[in-house]
Amino acid sequence: MRCSTLICILVIGQGWATPIANTTTEGEVVVQGRVLYTGSQLWKTRNVSKEQIKVLAELRDENEISMWGGNSTALDILVKPDAVNHVKEKLNESGITFEVVIEDLQKAIDEENPTEIELDDRRGHRLTWQAYHRFSDILGYLDYLAETYPDLCTVQTIGQSVQGNPIKLLKISNGNPGNKAIWMDGGIHAREWISPATVTFIINQFVSNFESESSAVQNIDWYITPVLNPDGYEYSHTRDRLWRKNRKGGGQCAGVDLNRNFGYRWGGRGSSKNPCTETFGGSGPFSEPETSAVRNFIQGNGANWKAYISFHSYGQYILYPWGYDRVVPPDYKDLENVARKVASAIRTTGGSHYTFGPAANTLYPASGGSDDWAKGSAKFKYSYTIELRDNGRYGFVLPAAYIQPTATEALAAVRVIAEAAAAA
Ligand code: 0X9
Numbered sequence: 001m002r003c004s005t006l007i008c009i010l011v012i013g014q015g016w017a018t019p020i021a022n023t024t025t026e027g028e029v030v031v032q033g034r035v036l037y038t039g040s041q042l043w044k045t046r047n048v049s050k051e052q053i054k055v056l057a058e059l060r061d062e063n064e065i066s067m068w069g070g071n072s073t074a075l076d077i078l079v080k081p082d083a084v085n086h087v088k089e090k091l092n093e094s095g096i097t098f099e100v101v102i103e104d105l106q107k108a109i110d111e112e113n114p115t116e117i118e119l120d121d122r123r124g125h126r127l128t129w130q131a132y133h134r135f136s137d138i139l140g141y142l143d144y145l146a147e148t149y150p151d152l153c154t155v156q157t158i159g160q161s162v163q164g165n166p167i168k169l170l171k172i173s174n175g176n177p178g179n180k181a182i183w184m185d186g187g188i189h190a191r192e193w194i195s196p197a198t199v200t201f202i203i204n205q206f207v208s209n210f211e212s213e214s215s216a217v218q219n220i221d222w223y224i225t226p227v228l229n230p231d232g233y234e235y236s237h238t239r240d241r242l243w244r245k246n247r248k249g250g251g252q253c254a255g256v257d258l259n260r261n262f263g264y265r266w267g268g269r270g271s272s273k274n275p276c277t278e279t280f281g282g283s284g285p286f287s288e289p290e291t292s293a294v295r296n297f298i299q300g301n302g303a304n305w306k307a308y309i310s311f312h313s314y315g316q317y318i319l320y321p322w323g324y325d326r327v328v329p330p331d332y333k334d335l336e337n338v339a340r341k342v343a344s345a346i347r348t349t350g351g352s353h354y355t356f357g358p359a360a361n362t363l364y365p366a367s368g369g370s371d372d373w374a375k376g377s378a379k380f381k382y383s384y385t386i387e388l389r390d391n392g393r394y395g396f397v398l399p400a401a402y403i404q405p406t407a408t409e410a411l412a413a414v415r416v417i418a419e420a421a422a423a424a
């Protein structure tokens with residue numbers, strides 16, 4: 001940190017050295033070990049039929065596009081620079097309507113995160129909610145909390161990632177023995193930077209204004225892991241902004257999708273056996289240290305678990321089980337009612353529209369998710385995946401200026417879930 005008397009400049013990014021260009025087998029340009037997305041475009045397609053989806057799937061298999069988010073009503077695709085003309089032809093030929101949302105993804109990436117921010121006389125930690133921070137800043141913040149609020153906050157390491165990074169868990173508790181418990185995690189998917197930023201924002205609000213929170217919030221034991229996939233998170237900062245999985249293995253086909261690795265109906269629809277794909281579920285349920293750390297902690301801890309919340313991005317959804325297929329649990333009405341209240345609290349707080357519903361029906365079937373395991377195996381009454389902003393204007397590359405508005409809405413969401421948990 002560079003400091004004058006009152007103002008500190010926090011340097012967040014890393015410097016650039018002389019560029020040496022390389023190309024991956026995927027056709028991406030790598031400069032100084034960093035994947036560049038110069039000329040890649042984000043397109044939004046509309047109302048894609050089952051037949052038209054096949055065209056997109058072919059283009060994906062030929063490595064001309066990759067799927068980002070949304071569902072068939074509005075599906076976002078990333079078009080590789082060399083494929084722009086061919087994909088345009090293909091889409092026109094098959095009657096798929098689309099609009100270009102980001103002309104040059106690398107430019108959007110370069111503008112997403114300020115590298116220097118000014119801070120007023122800050123002591124004790126480097127975390128802000130004006131920029132996306134590196135894993136070390138987030139860890140430093142958790143340690144700062146444990147030191148500064150020893151009666152309220154404790155930090156423990158519940159496991160180690162594939163590359164040996166600590167999976168840290170913050171417990172916020174007033175120590176009341178009758179408390180119910182809520183689990184929150186962020187950063188299961190590396191590139192969804194808004195997720196850890198939102199989780200730490202919620203932590204900050206709870207801890208620094210604990211007395212002004214509702215009695216429901218105060219009388220819950222909060223167990224919070226802001227970055228469940230630290231290796232992937234760091235990799236998305238230093239090497240490839242669009243990295244999703246953990247960093248198991250190496251080379252072109254590294255990584256397991258941690259949200260396909262949880263052990264409830266593992267290996268079913270929407271998860272892949274091919275390590276080279278984005279949705280590889282791993283060699284077996286809980287094969288990964290990051291997911292097994294969650295299972296071991298939750299199963300061994302004996303807390304009175306009531307709600308499980310996983311933060312992801314993007315698309316603005318409140319999803320509840322099941323995700324593995326288009327079916328719902330017997331008490332889905334309870335989950336639906338809370339989800340409706342969550343959506344309305346978000347709307348009132350920040351104006352954003354969040355769609356709610358069972359995950360497989362609302363988004364797509366995908367097995368091995370944390371939400372399904374929490375509901376199906378660990379028997380949490382309420383289990384949600386919250387897909388944060390936005391709706392595909394920036395997608396994963398959401399500018400840092402949106403952290404505070406997004407997280408303020410999410411805080412309202414969590415308060416609603418706390419009320420439901422307290423009453424459960
Ligand atoms: O596909 C996912 O893992 C989640 N979407 S994301 O764009 N963040 O990757 C949705 C998961 C919903 N839950 C289940 N399918 N279980």
Ligand code: ZN
Pocket residue numbers: 188189192259312313
């Ligand atoms: Zn995700």
